[in-house]
Amino acid sequence: ILGGSTTGAHQRPYMASLQVDGHHVCGGFLIAEQWVLSAAHCMEDMKGKTFQVLLGAHSLSQPEPHKRLYAVRAAVRHPGSNTETNDDDLLLLQLEEKATLSEHVKILPFQRQDVDVPPGTMCEAAGWGFTSHSGRKPDVLQQVERPVKSREECNRRPYHDNTITDKMLCTDSRKKDTCKGDSGGPLICNGVAEGVVTAGARVCGNYKKPGIYTRIAAYVGWIDGVMAAAEE
Numbered sequence: 001i002l003g004g005s006t007t008g009a010h011q012r013p014y015m016a017s018l019q020v021d022g023h024h025v026c027g028g029f030l031i032a033e034q035w036v037l038s039a040a041h042c043m044e045d046m047k048g049k050t051f052q053v054l055l056g057a058h059s060l061s062q063p064e065p066h067k068r069l070y071a072v073r074a075a076v077r078h079p080g081s082n083t084e085t086n087d088d089d090l091l092l093l094q095l096e097e098k099a100t101l102s103e104h105v106k107i108l109p110f111q112r113q114d115v116d117v118p119p120g121t122m123c124e125a126a127g128w129g130f131t132s133h134s135g136r137k138p139d140v141l142q143q144v145e146r147p148v149k150s151r152e153e154c155n156r157r158p159y160h161d162n163t164i165t166d167k168m169l170c171t172d173s174r175k176k177d178t179c180k181g182d183s184g185g186p187l188i189c190n191g192v193a194e195g196v197v198t199a200g201a202r203v204c205g206n207y208k209k210p211g212i213y214t215r216i217a218a219y220v221g222w223i224d225g226v227m228a229a230a231e232e
């Protein structure tokens with residue numbers, strides 16, 4: 001998160017840190033007791049390694065009473081996700097067991113109505129991603145407030161030049177933005193998860209490359225289907 005601030009400890013109890021070999025790789029968030037939503041691109045460069053999911057954390061390094069690392073029973077990438085585009089950049093992670101919910105671990109509701117967030121709406125992103133262009137990594141959870149940018153404007157040059165589909169949304173990226181390591185985290189508007197952070201143009205804090213998010217409401221069928229199929 002560039003240009004943001006430290007979250008109040010455990011004020012975003014739905015946040016997940018996706019970890020490989022004990023290192024934070026991507027964000028994610030709890031959408032059900034046994035399911036975390038994140039970004040498919042986070043599984044690239046895994047070289048067959050496995051994820052673990054950290055819940056209940058504020059600091060990545062310090063011992064905290066409610067921090068707990070969960071093994072992943074299943075990782076389901078959206079079938080349309082690929083390395084060349086930001087399309088369908090969603091990942092569902094089934095935890096090895098149901099998360100123990102508490103004041104520090106809670107489910108974040110997501111938008112189920114497939115209606116665009118009005119441009120100008122102020123939303124929030126959070127994560128443990130880079131806090132500087134030089135790649136400084138925070139120890140504690142960061143957050144930033146960003147206004148939604150209309151798809152019509154986001155699709156113009158010099159912005160994303162017609163690569164933003166109806167299943168994506170944009171936020172202004174001037175100075176304040178998401179960055180590497182924030183992928184998979186939520187974009188929260190009026191207390192509801194509306195988007196999932198994608199790497200997009202893989203640049204941060206440049207107003208010419210607004211932040212790109214996958215619109216969760218466009219994938220409700222897929223999300224419900226994957227979770228239901230695992231219950232059979």
Ligand SMILES: CC(C)CC(=O)Nc1cccc(-c2cccc(CN)c2)c1
Nearest residue numbers: 041042178179180183198199202203211
């Ligand atoms: C960890 C892998 C998926 C590779 C990766 O993510 N690279 C990478 C490099 C530079 C910026 C970003 C990035 C992420 C989230 C948001 C943004 C832009 N708002 C950029 C992402």
